Structure formats: structure tokens, C-alpha cells
């Protein structure tokens with residue numbers, strides 16, 4: 037029977053980065069993934085700020101495009117913020133995960149694709165016996181530590197779905213389309229977000245550019261009731277609307293359709309540790325509820341976990357006390373505010389209020405908008421709100437004086 041120091045289940049950004057880091061440290065690591073390759077399940081739009089490439093040492097070869105502009109389109113408003121410098125990238129999600137798996141192998145770790153985690157039991161010596169189904173064969177392995185990086189499934193931490201805390205789910209569908217050059221050039225350097233009842237009443241839609249005249253066009257909803265909008269069309273309706281009314285290509289071809297569902301625990305009530313099993317990434321709700329950005333945070337959670345795993349394997353500690361507290365220190369405050377704003381924006385705001393967001397943000401620089409959307413510095417929005425109120429005030433008095 038094969039034996040490992042650490043078995044990581046799920047080769048998403050969290051699992052791949054965790055396995056890569058542990059293999060770099062010389063541990064015997066197995067990274068397993070239920071799909072047979074990374075192209076099969078390339079569900080993520082993968083828009084991200086500059087930090088992701090630099091902090092996690094990712095190569096430019098996994099980048100689809102770089103962006104220096106954000107556009108926000110609502111039912112009746114459009115805002116555009118541009119910078120002279122690159123602010124982030126849109127990654128090729130398949131290439132990102134493939135790179136992390138290759139790095140794991142480069143450092144002598146093992147990667148098993150087409151391998152489904154089935155169950156595990158704790159042995160008397162605290163080691164874990166893990167049952168997997170590898171290329172349709174039942175296989176048993178042993179490990180000192182087991183990592184749940186199965187994202188929304190949380191398959192390792194919870195044998196039974198009913199044991200999981202209450203979750204809110206969100207569903208996203210995305211078309212990868214190839215368009216004519218002129219249409220591509222209009223969206224080539226921008227992340228474009230669509231909000232409001234016209235474009236996506238219970239969430240938001242987007243255009244993220246890739247290379248080779250390709251654009252990712254997607255729509256995502258929160259799967260809960262909206263206070264005012266009672267009827268929704270299928271997600272593909274909103275994607276088609278963007279293609280027809282915003283991109284307006286002379287010609288286009290759908291290269292691929294993909295999508296996914298995320299499951300998020302309000303208040304971060306997931307199980308982080310059980311004996312010698314730890315959970316990372318979306319398995320502990322590291323995706324941000326407001327923006328839906330999850331790759332960078334999944335990788336950050338992997339790094340936090342690796343520091344505890346490393347100390348355990350060096351014999352410096354017998355437990356993982358402190359891991360959950362550290363994760364909450366890093367995420368809980370910003371995530372709680374993001375939940376409140378997200379629930380309000382996606383499920384309770386009137387269309388007029390959504391329009392106003394663009395007006396509040398209009399006077400800000402792109403760097404400020406990035407700080408709000410990606411770094412949760414919501415106080416910067418009040419800078420825009422103050423300026424909005426001042427502009428309204430001035431125009432009101434200008435009108436009054438013009439009548440006198």
C-alpha cells in the first residue's frame with residue numbers, strides 16, 4: 037500500500053498550491069483530482085489583480101490577458117475607469133491548475149488525475165487510511181494528513197451533506213466566444229461588469245478578455261429570492277443579451293460553454309480541522325460573497341494551512357490549534373461586511389439604487405475602484421459618495437439660482 041505524508045484531495049487553486057508548497061519542502065505528497073484533465077472542468081472566469089501572479093509566483097504563460105480598465109454597466113448607467121498601468125490579469129484556469137500540478141510533480145510529489153476520493157478512516161496510530169477510485173479501480177492508501185480541497189463539495193470533511201452548516205449557493209454560466217477583431221478590441225483591456233435588473237437581477241454578469249480574440253462572457257446568480265424581481269430568465273438569456281446589445285460582434289463563434297456552483301457558509305461556519313484532516317479554499321468558504329473572487333483567497337488559505345502542516349510534520353506540534361482562528365483573523369471581518377453588502381445589492385436593491393453605484397464611483401481613480409472591489413476597502417466608496425452628494429448639491433443650487 038502506498039503511503040504519504042500528506043494527501044490533498046482536489047486539484048483546484050487551493051489544493052494545487054498546497055501540494056506544490058509541501059512538495060517544495062520535501063514532503064511525500066499526493067495530489068488527487070476526480071477529473072481526467074484540467075480542460076474538462078475549466079469553470080472559473082479567473083479575473084484577478086496583479087498580486088496573484090507576484091505573491092504566488094505564477095508565470096505569465098498561464099495568463100489569458102492583462103487588464104488596465106474596469107467598466108461597470110447598469111440598466112441606465114455606464115462607468116469606465118482606466119489606468120496607464122496593468123492592474124491585473126485574466127488567467128487560463130486550466131493552465132493555472134495544470135501548472136500547480138506540474139510544479140508538485142517537479143518537486144517529486146505525485147499527481148493522480150481521474151481519481152475520486154471515496155472515504156477515510158482513522159487508524160489507531162492516528163494515521164489515515166483513504167479509499168479512492170482511481171481510473172475505475174478501488175485503491176487504498178495511507179497518509180499522516182488529509183487535506184479537503186474539494187471546494188463546494190467539502191467531500192472529506194463531511195461524509196454526509198446533511199452534516200454541513202447552512203449554505204448559500206451561487207451558480208455561474210460562462211461562454212467562451214471568439215469574435216471579430218473590432219469587437220475584441222473594444223473589450224480587450226477591460227474587466228466589464230453588468231449589474232441591475234436588465235443585465236442580471238440577482239447577481240452580475242461579465243466580459244473578461246482572453247487572448248486570440250476570445251472573450252469570456254458569463255452570468256452568475258445567488259440562488260435565493262429577490263425582494264422585488266420575482267421572475268428570472270435562464271442564465272444563457274443574460275449572456276446572449278450582452279453579446280447582442282453590448283459586444284455587438286459582426287460575427288462570433290461559441291468555443292466552449294462551462295459553469296459551476298459555489299456554496300458559501302454565511303459567518304464562515306465550516307469545519308476547518310478534524311483530527312488530522314484540514315480544509316482549505318472554498319471548502320471553508322474563502323470565496324468572497326460580494327465579488328465572487330476566490331482563486332487568490334483559496335491560494336492564501338493553502339499557504340496558511342501549509343505553515344501549520346509543516347510544523348506538525350516537523351514534530352513541533354501535535355495539533356492544528358490556531359488554524360481556524362488565523363483563518364478567521366484573515367477573512368472573517370471583510371467577509372462579514374461583504375456578505376451584508378452582497379445580500380443587499382443582489383437581492384434587495386432597487387434598480388435605481390444599482391444605477392447610483394456607478395455615479396458614486398465615477399470620480400474615483402481605477403486604483404481606488406480596485407481597492408474597493410478586490411481589497412474590500414469599502415471606506416473608499418464613501419469618498420465617491422461624498423463627491424456625488426456635493427455634485428448633486430451644487431447642481432440643485434445652480435438650478436435654484438438660475439430661476440431667480
Ligand SMILES: Cc1cc2nc3c(=O)[nH]c(=O)nc-3n(C[C@H](O)[C@H](O)[C@H](O)COP(=O)(O)OP(=O)(O)OC[C@H]3O[C@@H](n4cnc5c(N)ncnc54)[C@H](O)[C@@H]3O)c2cc1C
Nearest residue numbers: 046048049050070080082083153187208296317318330331
Ligand atoms: C462561474 C465562476 C466564475 C468564477 N470567476 C472567478 C474569477 O473571475 N476570479 C476568481 O478569483 N474566482 C472566480 N471564481 C471562484 C474561484 O474559481 C473559486 O473560488 C476557486 O476555484 C476555489 O478554489 P478551490 O481550490 O478551493 O476549489 P475548486 O476550484 O472548486 O477545486 C476543487 C477541486 O476538487 C475536485 N474534487 C471535488 N470532489 C472531489 C472528490 N471527491 N475527489 C477528487 N476530487 C474532487 C474538483 O473536481 C475540483 O477540481 C469563479 C467561480 C465560478 C463558479
